[in-house]
Amino acid sequence: MRRLEGIAIALVLSVLVGLPVATLGYQYVVRPAQSEHRVIDIIAYAPEAGGFQPTVIRLTAGETVTLRFHAADVVHGVAIGPGLGIDLGHIDPGEVREITYTFDQPGLFTYYCTTWCSKDHWRMRGVIEVVDPASPDSLPLPERDPIIDALAAEGIDIDTYPDGGPTHGGAHPARVRVSTGLTPHVARGETALTGLTVPDILASLEWRRAHTPLEALELLAQENADADRARLADAVAGLWLSHTPGQPAAGTVASYNANCAACHGQTGAGDGPAAGQTAEEPAAFRPDSMLPMRSDVLYAKIQRGGMGTDMPNFGTLFTPEETWALVDYLWWLTFTDDP
Amino acid sequence: MRGWRWKREARLAGWLGVLALFILLLPVPAHGTLRTLHLDLDARQFEFTPPRFEVAQGDEVVIRLSASDVVHGFYLDDYGIERRVVPGVVEEIRFTADRAGKFRFRCSVSCGPMHPFMIGELVVTPNLPFFKAAGFVVLALGLLLAHRWRHLSAALSPQAEPVQGDR
Amino acid sequence: MTVARYDLLRRALWLGRVLRSRLLQPALMLVTLVVFTLAIVTGLFGTPAGSRNFGIVFVWIVWWALLIVVLVPLFGRVWCMMCPIPAPGEWLQRRAIVRRNPGRPRTLRKRWPRRLKNMWLQNIGFLGVALFSGVILTRPSVSAVVLLAFPLIALGLSLLYENRVFCRYVCPVGGFIGLYAMMAPLELRTRDCSTCRLHRTKDCVAGNAQGYGCPWMVYPGNLDRNTYCGMCMECFKTCPKDNITLNLRPFGADLFVSKSHRLDEAYKAFIMLGCALLYSAVFLGPWGWLKSWASLESLPNWLLYAAGLLAIVLALIPGLFRLCAALSDRLAGHRAGSRFVTYAYTLVPLGLAAWIAFSLGFVFVNGSYALSVISDPFGWGWNLFGTAHMPWTPFAPQLLSFLQVGVLTGGLLFAASMTVRFAGDGMVDARRALVAGLPVIAFQLVMTLAFLWLYLG
Numbered sequence: 006m007r008r009l010e011g012i013a014i015a016l017v018l019s020v021l022v023g024l025p026v027a028t029l030g031y032q033y034v035v036r037p038a039q040s041e042h043r044v045i046d047i048i049a050y051a052p053e054a055g056g057f058q059p060t061v062i063r064l065t066a067g068e069t070v071t072l073r074f075h076a077a078d079v080v081h082g083v084a085i086g087p088g089l090g091i092d093l094g095h096i097d098p099g100e101v102r103e104i105t106y107t108f109d110q111p112g113l114f115t116y117y118c119t120t121w122c123s124k125d126h127w128r129m130r131g132v133i134e135v136v137d138p139a140s141p142d143s144l145p146l147p148e149r150d151p152i153i154d155a156l157a158a159e160g161i162d163i164d165t166y167p168d169g170g171p172t173h174g175g176a177h178p179a180r181v182r183v184s185t186g187l188t189p190h191v192a193r194g195e196t197a198l199t200g201l202t203v204p205d206i207l208a209s210l211e212w213r214r215a216h217t218p219l220e221a222l223e224l225l226a227q228e229n230a231d232a233d234r235a236r237l238a239d240a241v242a243g244l245w246l247s248h249t250p251g252q253p254a255a256g257t258v259a260s261y262n263a264n265c266a267a268c269h270g271q272t273g274a275g276d277g278p279a280a281g282q283t284a285e286e287p288a289a290f291r292p293d294s295m296l297p298m299r300s301d302v303l304y305a306k307i308q309r310g311g312m313g314t315d316m317p318n319f320g321t322l323f324t325p326e327e328t329w330a331l332v333d334y335l336w337w338l339t340f341t342d343d344p
Numbered sequence: 345m346r347g348w349r350w351k352r353e354a355r356l357a358g359w360l361g362v363l364a365l366f367i368l369l370l371p372v373p374a375h376g377t378l379r380t381l382h383l384d385l386d387a388r389q390f391e392f393t394p395p396r397f398e399v400a401q402g403d404e405v406v407i408r409l410s411a412s413d414v415v416h417g418f419y420l421d422d423y424g425i426e427r428r429v430v431p432g433v434v435e436e437i438r439f440t441a442d443r444a445g446k447f448r449f450r451c452s453v454s455c456g457p458m459h460p461f462m463i464g465e466l467v468v469t470p471n472l473p474f475f476k477a478a479g480f481v482v483l484a485l486g487l488l489l490a491h492r493w494r495h496l497s498a499a500l501s502p503q504a505e506p507v508q509g510d511r
Numbered sequence: 512m513t514v515a516r517y518d519l520l521r522r523a524l525w526l527g528r529v530l531r532s533r534l535l536q537p538a539l540m541l542v543t544l545v546v547f548t549l550a551i552v553t554g555l556f557g558t559p560a561g562s563r564n565f566g567i568v569f570v571w572i573v574w575w576a577l578l579i580v581v582l583v584p585l586f587g588r589v590w591c592m593m594c595p596i597p598a599p600g601e602w603l604q605r606r607a608i609v610r611r612n613p614g615r616p617r618t619l620r621k622r623w624p625r626r627l628k629n630m631w632l633q634n635i636g637f638l639g640v641a642l643f644s645g646v647i648l649t650r651p652s653v654s655a656v657v658l659l660a661f662p663l664i665a666l667g668l669s670l671l672y673e674n675r676v677f678c679r680y681v682c683p684v685g686g687f688i689g690l691y692a693m694m695a696p697l698e699l700r701t702r703d704c705s706t707c708r709l710h711r712t713k714d715c716v717a718g719n720a721q722g723y724g725c726p727w728m729v730y731p732g733n734l735d736r737n738t739y740c741g742m743c744m745e746c747f748k749t750c751p752k753d754n755i756t757l758n759l760r761p762f763g764a765d766l767f768v769s770k771s772h773r774l775d776e777a778y779k780a781f782i783m784l785g786c787a788l789l790y791s792a793v794f795l796g797p798w799g800w801l802k803s804w805a806s807l808e809s810l811p812n813w814l815l816y817a818a819g820l821l822a823i824v825l826a827l828i829p830g831l832f833r834l835c836a837a838l839s840d841r842l843a844g845h846r847a848g849s850r851f852v853t854y855a856y857t858l859v860p861l862g863l864a865a866w867i868a869f870s871l872g873f874v875f876v877n878g879s880y881a882l883s884v885i886s887d888p889f890g891w892g893w894n895l896f897g898t899a900h901m902p903w904t905p906f907a908p909q910l911l912s913f914l915q916v917g918v919l920t921g922g923l924l925f926a927a928s929m930t931v932r933f934a935g936d937g938m939v940d941a942r943r944a945l946v947a948g949l950p951v952i953a954f955q956l957v958m959t960l961a962f963l964w965l966y967l968g
């Protein structure tokens with residue numbers, strides 16, 4: 006009996022004390038020790054509950070780390086950009102996704118939530134600072150974007166374009182809208198173009214990105230005075246997407262749906278579920294608002310965000326190529342809307 | 345005496361079984377109206393809007409499923425339909441409501457604390473399973489009472505031991 | 512009425528040996544203690560996502576289903592034999608886990624107030640938990656705190672009072688287990704009560720070298736209901752006359768022991784039936800606003816919810832029932848006082864059936880969480896048994912409604928035939944008694960149909 010009692014006491018204590026110590030110890034001491042490189046746990050909460058914890062991770066270039074993302078409350082998703090091509094997909098609450106990666110160049114990277122998880126979803130970001138081992142104290146600077154610099158040199162304020170006019174501090178000017186009554190469609194573009202005289206300059210992608218479809222329409226109209234305006238507009242739609250014929254790439258559509266659709270709407274009508282919650286009504290990608298819009302301005306808005314509008318900046322997430330692909334998709338949405 | 349009572353109860357149980365079988369196998373007219381019904385269904389923590397909707401048996405149902413705060417899911421009992429829905433992206437779910445009854449649809453993607461209880465109801469009318477069940481319950485009770493009535497003579501009740509009123 | 516009983520120990524001698532072993536209870540408790548401790552640790556430190564947290568899944572799905580669908584209806588209070596909640600307190604009080612410590616128990620030996628020697632505290636405790644169930648059931652950390660509080664309260668009480676005062680008078684779970692244990696076809700009884708009467712030392716109460724006196728403060732000698740015997744099996748060990756045994760008997764036999772009918776137990780029956788109804792509406796219904804009220808998203812709404820719940824459970828249901836019972840009394844022409852309390856016991860089978868139907872409704876659906884959680888109890892990305900990524904798959908939804916209808920019908924028929932018997936008692940004209948029972952039976956039918964409507968309608 007004495008011995009049994011001793012065993013019983015030992016067993017009970019090993020449950021009451023041993024079980025917590027063993028489980029917590031395994032997770033927080035043994036598992037990290039077993040791993041050959043640094044393991045960083047990042048817990049994802051919805052932004053109003055704290056977002057990513059931690060929000061800043063500092064690494065030295067060449068270091069291999071395992072980043073382990075946990076979702077705590079609702080479904081989140083994780084991708085790391087720009088330009089790394091890391092997309093861990095969605096993480097359901099209570100689940101874990103991890104990636105082991107070697108950051109070999111110094112620079113700034115962003116891990117960001119890719120699944121709409123709250124109205125502040127887009128705030129949900131964290132920074133990975135990869136420093137040069139030779140000078141660990143100097144932080145890498147974000148790179149400058151030539152497109153945005155060029156717009157600035159041209160004197161265009163992307164928040165007010167195309168009015169010009171003062172912005173910051175003042176009320177945000179109304180978004181430009183024209184009522185042309187036109188609903189150009191890209192599918193009719195090719196037929197519309199046959200037989201038209203098209204100025205050479207319109208074939209230049211560079212020119213098209215720095216001008217509006219309306220400007221192109223005027224140029225076309227000058228050359229083809231007797232052509233119907235609706236047909237010319239269709240021709241412009243065709244031209245505007247002539248460098249990416251066919252259906253938009255699945256990756257771009259997914260990226261739009263994950264990052265933009267909650268405000269701008271799945272079809273670009275500006276009617277996503279979060280549309281009512283932003284500081285300013287989200288833009289609709291429809292002819293009336295898009296015909297007087299330039300691609301490079303769209304690019305800059307995506308990269309840099311919209312001042313005071315709740316439009317987040319995606320420059321820390323997307324490469325220029327990814328951003329241009331999104332811009333093209335916005336045009337596609339604009340020019341495929343058949344009322 | 346005891347054996348006799350057991351036999352009595354067994355007979356009652358037998359009748360109940362017959363009743364259950366009868367109601368289960370009751371032939372029901374087949375429906376095949378073949379309308380196509382479109383429905384917008386929104387998922388939000390922790391409810392569906394509309395929370396309950398009715399269709400007629402045989403209808404083709406097209407649900408445009410949206411989520412308005414976080415990622416949700418849609419799982420329709422018995423129909424084996426499951427879909428994940430992300431805010432901003434509408435999912436189209438299409439099925440033929442060929443079975444009658446009430447079917448719960450549940451959020452199938454963990455969406456917060458009350459997630460396991462995020463439930464909506466699809467009623468495929470006529471809701472025969474419910475009417476059958478209710479009918480069965482009522483008839484079963486009637487059967488029991490009739491059975492008791494038959495076997496309770498007007499004489500002294502044979503089974504009860506004295507029950508005092510409550511103190 | 513004497514009912515048929517089958518003495519399980521007559522044949523199965525090994526069972527007697529097992530029950531007399533001092534190892535039985537501690538061994539079972541050790542197993543549940545592992546699960547319980549893990550549930551608390553995972554609740555406190557694991558993922559806040561309930562469906563991926565061992566604590567939530569194992570307590571509110573696995574344990575709950577086991578308790579209400581299997582253990583209580585079939586084995587009565589057997590859970591209380593293995594429950595880990597009172598274990599630490601009891602062991603400290605006895606200064607022993609397995610052995611029989613002959614010394615005095617370490618406790619202040621206060622006297623439990625007479626006015627609390629009933630189920631009212633348990634009724635209040637259960638309602639308290641019920642009001643917060645929207646939070647407790649869904650937030651692992653809250654759940655863990657509640658789970659931790661239980662053994663701590665039990666421990667505190669064991670310092671003040673001897674024996675299982677917590678279990679007998681306080682534990683909110685213990686109350687309804689006791690009520691519904693009356694339905695079980697298993698009972699612990701003496702073989703021959705005259706042996707007890709003639710036995711002078713009453714070892715089962717006083718204790719002896721083989722075991723402790725009944726920790727549940729029950730005198731096995733006149734045990735006639737399962738309600739308050741915690742099946743700790745001490746009396747098996749202490750009884751020198753081999754007079755204790757386990758019987759098989761018809762379901763619900765205890766309910767007819769009318770001399771024990773009491774208002775506190777009757778209210779337990781109302782509370783349980785009412786809560787089953789409300790839970791079915793709140794948790795399994797389609798009404799989002801009810802869920803948000805119940806989960807304490809805003810205090811005023813929750814207060815409304817709490818007031819509504821209490822009003823329905825404590826006033827509306829007992830009130831309506833009282834009305835029906837009064838009608839029945841009128842029809843029967845009883846003069847010996849109202850049978851309201853007695854009739855309330857007919858709600859025991861009905862309530863148990865309702866709880867089983869309700870529990871099946873979410874256990875079938877969410878049972879698959881247990882598989883993933885057992886491999887990854889904390890939601891930390893472990894995969895102990897390779898099942899961590901099992902998807903959520905509802906089990907046989909098409910079977911569910913058949914089971915629910917079957918169970919509810921069974922409960923109703925049992926309740927109705929109890930009513931006929933209660934009404935007929937002391938009456939000469941048995942057919943008139945049946946008529947007299949009809950108002951109460953109508954109440955039972957309406958309740959059953961309400962459940963049916965919630966589940967199928």
Ligand code: SF4
Pocket residue numbers: 590591592594595596597677678679682683684685686688741
């Ligand atoms: S009464 Fe409560 S604490 Fe005591 S054994 Fe039963 S369930 Fe456990």
Ligand code: SF4
Pocket residue numbers: 699724725726727728729730731734739740741742743744745746747
């Ligand atoms: S009657 Fe026997 S089994 Fe029941 S609680 Fe008392 S000692 Fe334990």
Ligand SMILES: [Cu+2]
Pocket residue numbers: 415416417451452453454455456459462
């Ligand atoms: Cu959800």
